[in-house]
Amino acid sequence: MVAELFLVGCAIAPARLAGLSDLDLCRGYGVYSQWFVSGPLAQAYKQEIERRKLLTPEEWTLAAEQRIQKDMTQCALYASWGKPVREYGWQQDGNVHMRHIYWMGWSIRPGSVFTKNGKVDGWSYELKRP
DSSP, X not given: OHHHHHHHTOOOOHHHHXXXXXXXXXXXXXHHHHHOTTXXXXXXXXXXXXXXXXXXXXXXXXXXXXXXXXXXXXXXXXXXXXXXXXXXXXXXXTEEEEEEEOOOXXXXXXXXXXXXXXXXXXEEOOOOOO
């Protein structure tokens, strides 16, 4: 609650959000929406994402429920789960592949989400390291 009160006073200028890349905007929304669902920062990010039409209505539903599904966009993945702990990419057969690594404490989220050409292609479950 104290952190949220602090952040209420930290308004984000719309020009700053307008200057972010699509993926950075979705990463930011994912982080703020997980901690402050109805907070002003999450709402500011959401408004800019809506202005750019980056997520479909179905992807917004998934993001609100912090779920993922195959073929959702990489931007929707970030909006749903925020910034991964680590990620790396490679090219193969003319396709761009990425591995997004999420370690979310004891939650039952996959350890890695794989995207191909900007769409979720699959995920794998991994045990959390001590």
